[in-house]
Amino acid sequence: MQRRQFLVLSAASIGGVLVYSLDRRAIRLSAQENRSVRILLRFFSQAEALIVAAAASRIFPSDDSGPGAREAGVVIYIDRQLAGPWGRDMRRYRQGPFDDDAPPELGYQSQATPQEVYRRALKDLKGFNQLTPAEQDLKLTQIEDSLFFTLLHRNTIEGMFSDPLHGGNVDMVGWQLIGFPGPRMSNYDDIDKHYGDAFRPKPMSLRQSTGSEIHPIEDEK
Amino acid sequence: MKTLPHVDVVIVGGGWSGLLMAQELGSRTALQVVVLERGAPRQTEDYAGGMDELDYAVRMRMMQDLSQETVTLRHSPKDRAVPLRQHGSFLPGSGMGGAGEHWNGVVPRFQPDLFELRSHMLEKYGADRLPQDHAMRDWGITYTELEPYYTRADLLLGSSGKAGNIRGNQIDGGNVFEGPRSAEYPNPPLKIPYFSALFNDAAKSLGYHPYPSPAATLSRAYVNPDGVARGACSFCGFCERFGCMIGAKAQPTNTLLPVIQKHKNISIRTGAWVRRVVLDSSRKDGRARGVSYIDFAGEEVFQPADLILLCSWTLNNTKLLLLSRVGQPYDPATGKGTLGSNLTHQILWPGVTAFFEKPLNRFMGSGAAGVVISDLDADVFDHSNLPFLRGGTLSAMSFGHRPIANFGAVPPSIKAYWGSEWKKAAISYYDRTGRIGFAGEHLPYQTNYMDLDATYKDRCGDPLLRLTLDWKDNERRMAEFAVAKATELAHAMGATEVLLSPPLRTYDVTQYQSTHVQGGAIMGSSPEYSVVNNYLQHWQMPNLFVVGASSFPQNASANPTLTVLAVTYRAADAIVNRYLKNPAALA
Numbered sequence: 109m110q111r112r113q114f115l116v117l118s119a120a121s122i123g124g125v126l127v128y129s130l131d132r133r134a135i136r137l138s139a140q141e142n143r144s145v146r147i148l149l150r151f152f153s154q155a156e157a158l159i160v161a162a163a164a165s166r167i168f169p170s171d172d173s174g175p176g177a178r179e180a181g182v183v184i185y186i187d188r189q190l191a192g193p194w195g196r197d198m199r200r201y202r203q204g205p206f207d208d209d210a211p212p213e214l215g216y217q218s219q220a221t222p223q224e225v226y227r228r229a230l231k232d233l234k235g236f237n238q239l240t241p242a243e244q245d246l247k248l249t250q251i252e253d254s255l256f257f258t259l260l261h262r263n264t265i266e267g268m269f270s271d272p273l274h275g276g277n278v279d280m281v282g283w284q285l286i287g288f289p290g291p292r293m294s295n296y297d298d299i300d301k302h303y304g305d306a307f308r309p310k311p312m313s314l315r316q317s318t319g320s321e322i323h324p325i326e327d328e329k
Numbered sequence: 330m331k332t333l334p335h336v337d338v339v340i341v342g343g344g345w346s347g348l349l350m351a352q353e354l355g356s357r358t359a360l361q362v363v364v365l366e367r368g369a370p371r372q373t374e375d376y377a378g379g380m381d382e383l384d385y386a387v388r389m390r391m392m393q394d395l396s397q398e399t400v401t402l403r404h405s406p407k408d409r410a411v412p413l414r415q416h417g418s419f420l421p422g423s424g425m426g427g428a429g430e431h432w433n434g435v436v437p438r439f440q441p442d443l444f445e446l447r448s449h450m451l452e453k454y455g456a457d458r459l460p461q462d463h464a465m466r467d468w469g470i471t472y473t474e475l476e477p478y479y480t481r482a483d484l485l486l487g488s489s490g491k492a493g494n495i496r497g498n499q500i501d502g503g504n505v506f507e508g509p510r511s512a513e514y515p516n517p518p519l520k521i522p523y524f525s526a527l528f529n530d531a532a533k534s535l536g537y538h539p540y541p542s543p544a545a546t547l548s549r550a551y552v553n554p555d556g557v558a559r560g561a562c563s564f565c566g567f568c569e570r571f572g573c574m575i576g577a578k579a580q581p582t583n584t585l586l587p588v589i590q591k592h593k594n595i596s597i598r599t600g601a602w603v604r605r606v607v608l609d610s611s612r613k614d615g616r617a618r619g620v621s622y623i624d625f626a627g628e629e630v631f632q633p634a635d636l637i638l639l640c641s642w643t644l645n646n647t648k649l650l651l652l653s654r655v656g657q658p659y660d661p662a663t664g665k666g667t668l669g670s671n672l673t674h675q676i677l678w679p680g681v682t683a684f685f686e687k688p689l690n691r692f693m694g695s696g697a698a699g700v701v702i703s704d705l706d707a708d709v710f711d712h713s714n715l716p717f718l719r720g721g722t723l724s725a726m727s728f729g730h731r732p733i734a735n736f737g738a739v740p741p742s743i744k745a746y747w748g749s750e751w752k753k754a755a756i757s758y759y760d761r762t763g764r765i766g767f768a769g770e771h772l773p774y775q776t777n778y779m780d781l782d783a784t785y786k787d788r789c790g791d792p793l794l795r796l797t798l799d800w801k802d803n804e805r806r807m808a809e810f811a812v813a814k815a816t817e818l819a820h821a822m823g824a825t826e827v828l829l830s831p832p833l834r835t836y837d838v839t840q841y842q843s844t845h846v847q848g849g850a851i852m853g854s855s856p857e858y859s860v861v862n863n864y865l866q867h868w869q870m871p872n873l874f875v876v877g878a879s880s881f882p883q884n885a886s887a888n889p890t891l892t893v894l895a896v897t898y899r900a901a902d903a904i905v906n907r908y909l910k911n912p913a914a915l916a
Contacts, residue, residue: 166748173753194388201399201414203785210411213837214402217411245748261747269732270383286759288692288732291380294563295693300520306688306760314381322378325388 114146115157115183147184150191151223156230157183162237164264166244175281182267185276189263190223192326197221222259229256271314274324283311291317330621332631338362339620339634341603341649344427345890346876346897347640348585349485352555353901355595358909362594363632365601365622368424373583376572382731386570389416391431393423398787400644404799404835405776406661412785412793417838419674419846420570421642425599426581428642428844429890433569433696433728434545434578436488437887438479440707441472441508446883449708454718460803464671464773466882469854469863469916472508475895478902480511482894486579487551487559489516489697490543504540506703519548519562524689524763525700528725531821537702542724544697545579545890555588566729568696578696600625604789606637606653606873615870617655623789635912636904639875640897644779646879647849648794651781656850656860656869659778661797667860669779671848672798673884676721676769678840679808679833681815683824684740685761692760694729705814706886707770717806721769721886723815725822730760738762740826765818767811768843771884772803779849799836808833845889847881852896854916862916864903865896871914874900 149157161183170176177183189195206219220228229251236244251257267276269283271290277283283290289309298307314322338354340347343366355362384390393399395415403410422428442449447465459465482488492513493503518541521529532539546562553559562577576583589595603622608615619633639646650656650668657666701724704710712718737746737755745751782795812829819827853859856868865880867873876897878889885892903915 168747168752169749171749171752173749173756176752197396199389199394199396199415201395201412201785203412205784207409207411210409211404211835213404213835213839214411214413215417215838216414248747265736266383266387266733269736270387271381273381274383283732285756286732286736287688288759291565291567292692293565295565296561296563298690299522299564299693299698300526302690303523303526304687307690307693314378317380318378320378322381324381325384325390 113149113153113157115149115152115154116144116146149187151195152183152187152190156227157187158237159230159233160186160226160260162244163233163248163260164267166241166248167261167264168268174285177264177268179278180268180276180281181278182264182276185267185270185274186263188275188326189266190226193328194326195221195223225256225259229254273313273315273322274326280311280313290314293317330629330631332633335633336361336363337634338636338638339632340364340638340640341620342366342427342639342641342645343368343425343581343597343599344422344640344642345429345581346893347638348426348581348589349894349897350638350640350876350901351595351597352585352588353898354904355592356588357905359594362596363634364595364597365603365620365632366425366597366599367602368599370599371425371430371572371582372586373572373574373576376574379571379574380565380567382733386731387733389420389570391422391424391570391572392416393421398793400794400796401782401785402796402798402838404797406797410782410795410797413838418836418840418842419844420841421644421844425586425597429581430572431570432844432890435697435888436483436486436543436545436891437504438507439472439885439887439892440506440709442708443883443885444468444470444472444475450718453708459718460772460774460801462775464775466671466773466851466853466858468852468882469859470852475899476508476511478895478898479891481898482891484515484554485584485894486545486891487516487547487553488514488543488545488891489519489548490514491518491541493540502540504701504703505538506706506709514543516548516551519544519546519695519698520564521700522564522690522694522698522727524691525698525725525727527822528765528818529700531818532700532702534821535817537704539700539702542697542699542701542726544695546573546695546697547577553584557584557587559583562695564693564695564698564729566692566694566731569728598624602789603641603649604629604652604791606639606649606655607631608653608655617870617873635872637873639873640877643846643849643877643879644794646875646877647779648781650850650860650875651794652791655867655873658780661776661778664775667851667856667858669849671773671851671882672777672779672796673771673773673847673881674798674836675771675843675845675884675886676767676804676808676833677842679769679811679815679830680764680766681812681819681830682738682762682764682828683819683822684758684826684828685763685823686825688760689763690760691727691730691763694727696728698728699724699726705811715810717803717810719770719772719803720807721767721811723765723767723811723818725763725765732759735759735762738828741828742826765815767808767815768886768888769804769807769811770886772801773848773883774801800833805833843888845878845884847878847884847889850875850879851882852880853882862914864915865900866915872912874904876900
């Protein structure tokens with residue numbers, strides 16, 4: 109059996125926000141504290157996780173327009189998705205023959221699962237997290253047309269804006285960036301008001317707004 | 330194969346048409362009715378924790394599991410088909426209520442001329458002006474004959490809207506181009522969100538006739554004629570791809586199931602995967618004896634029944650008939666056969682994304698909240714100088730913007746799609762972006778059809794259904810026209826920048842259009858070109874009915890569910906009032 113792999117994050121690297129530990133308890137780290145947190149990885153090795161974290165944060169950087177993939181914990185989100193049914197293509201039609209030469213308008217036809225697409229691409233990106241941001245951007249530009257980049261781009265947006273129960277969007281930082289209030293039960297009194305003015309109710313996660321434990325697909329056995 | 334005890338009626342599929350048939354036959358007669366649904370049971374309470382965009386809208390928790398079954402697709406008969414390996418241009422549902430659970434609930438009626446499309450178009454334009462390889466047909470029924478059933482369907486759902494034509498009197502504020510209604514909608518329209526209100530004003534300023542989209546989502550609390558009570562919509566913005574947690578959006582589970590559960594003569598079996606209609610080879614006149622299915626435990630069983638109603642989704646109805654060898658498969662080379670012909674989808678991709686100065690608060694919304702124009706629909710406008718026939722509706726819907734699907738749209742002046750520049754622009758425009766969408770008719774053609782695939786199999790080892798489908802010039806030109814009109818509307822709404830949809834080229838399965846797929850077992854007045862009569866009864870097999878949008882000879886610009894309910898009501902009436910007294914051909 110493969111040895112358990114952890115992602116070790118320093119408080120400074122995640123900018124002082126909430127992270128979820130392996131038993132899903134929220135731990136608040138602040139930049140002043142000199143401590144780190146170990147997060148159990150479900151799919152990535154630690155080296156792979158560091159590359160994905162670095163790449164996701166070039167796609168969605170932390171900059172003067174606000175926090176990015178790093179603060180949102182996008183790499184944790186992607187790790188869980190890859191380990192879950194999506195990463196293993198559990199709901200995709202997987203019978204052959206696989207016709208890789210079919211026109212692109214007929215959709216993805218290859219045999220490789222998202223797990224395999226990531227794993228292969230990450231082999232070619234060894235040391236990516238040690239490059240300077242400019243070198244990282246150049247490298248990503250070179251692979252912009254790859255399936256891996258398409259998946260990473262899509263997964264980064266998902267990790268920024270999905271409900272925090274999936275491991276990303278920590279502290280709802282993604283939702284706060286764009287003024288999305290999360291699953292709000294009723295907008296009946298507001299739907300035909302606020303014409304032209306920003307109406308920004310305080311975000312609530314699904315667990316907060318329903319008051320119940322919700323189990324995401326990736327946690328199902 | 331184990332034979333189960335005989336029942337009077339077996340219904341294949343637990344969606345809108347299957348459960349409506351079960352309700353009508355089971356509550357109006359003492360017949361023993363069994364519904365076979367291959368997915369899992371569902372009820373409103375299941376949706377309480379369901380406002381999760383990732384699991385429901387992105388990972389598509391409510392859709393068919395494609396690892397078990399899909400379809401294959403090719404663009405023309407000379408191409409090789411490959412499977413749709415993941416969901417794309419349409420989203421078949423699975424489980425109790427089917428796709429009727431996760432729809433948006435938009436419920437327009439079809440334009441009257443659509444029911445007599447072939448006659449109307451030939452008479453008005455002549456054969457030379459119609460596309461050379463079209464397969465337009467009359468339905469064997471008129472709008473006037475169907476109107477009472479449309480009204481019943483509106484009452485069932487509690488449709489919320491504004492009539493534009495009551496018994497020939499045109500009414501401002503409704504769709505003045507629609508066919509005459511016998512009455513006003515049961516409920517007033519949904520409230521109009523800001524983005525849709527901007528469209529309403531802009532459309533008026535350009536001389537169009539905007540009206541609120543008709544909705545199966547209630548604008549106020551309502552009790553339908555069957556005694557089923559539902560509450561008003563809260564505009565949470567989680568409709569399409571989600572089940573409604575408060576039951577405001579009409580779904581088979583909240584509208585039909587409460588009635589069905591009161592009748593002991595109706596039973597529903599979930600996890601029942603029907604493979605064949607079993608034929609009675611001893612009779613020359615053609616009769617079905619029942620259906621065979623794999624039950625929830627994986628055992629194949631035979632369910633004998635007197636009356637068999639295929640009410641599964643469009644594509645599966647055709648697949649079951651092909652697998653069961655009922656009727657003659659359509660052959661595009663010879664034009665012979667009817668089963669599988671007239672496959673149509675809908676043009677729902679074209680439109681424009683408009684960028685505005687002011688925030689739109691687009692997280693609030695409802696699947697059918699919005700404003701529509703029908704000035705460019707069907708044949709209501711002048712086509713004499715246009716390079717295409719027919720048309721569609723333009724609309725500004727306020728479904729409720731959810732962030733994974735909507736984040737990232739930036740005006741054409743921003744070239745990047747990742748990195749700081751893109752991120753900054755995408756955040757800035759996130760709530761200042763709206764889409765003016767087009768829903769256009771897709772004409773039937775001789776080369777768009779369905780048959781069985783020779784290579785790929787489903788989980789039972791049965792061949793997958795193969796779709797041969799592509800857009801033609803009529804759709805491409807219509808789309809180009811629609812994008813130009815949408816652009817004018819966007820500018821009239823005050824858009825600062827406008828991003829146009831790319832031109833329609835070949836049919837693209839990776840781009841969601843709509844789940845409005847029609848045809849395969851079409852209705853008509855003659856077995857020469859249709860599979861079922863206008864009561865949806867199979868021409869060759871009087872105790873077999875094939876119900877749903879599989880019976881539509883062509884796509885309308887309008888969403889099909891209300892029409893599915895109307896033709897189902899009409900078929901149910903014919904079965905109860907006529908067929909049961911004399912189980913023979915109804916037409």
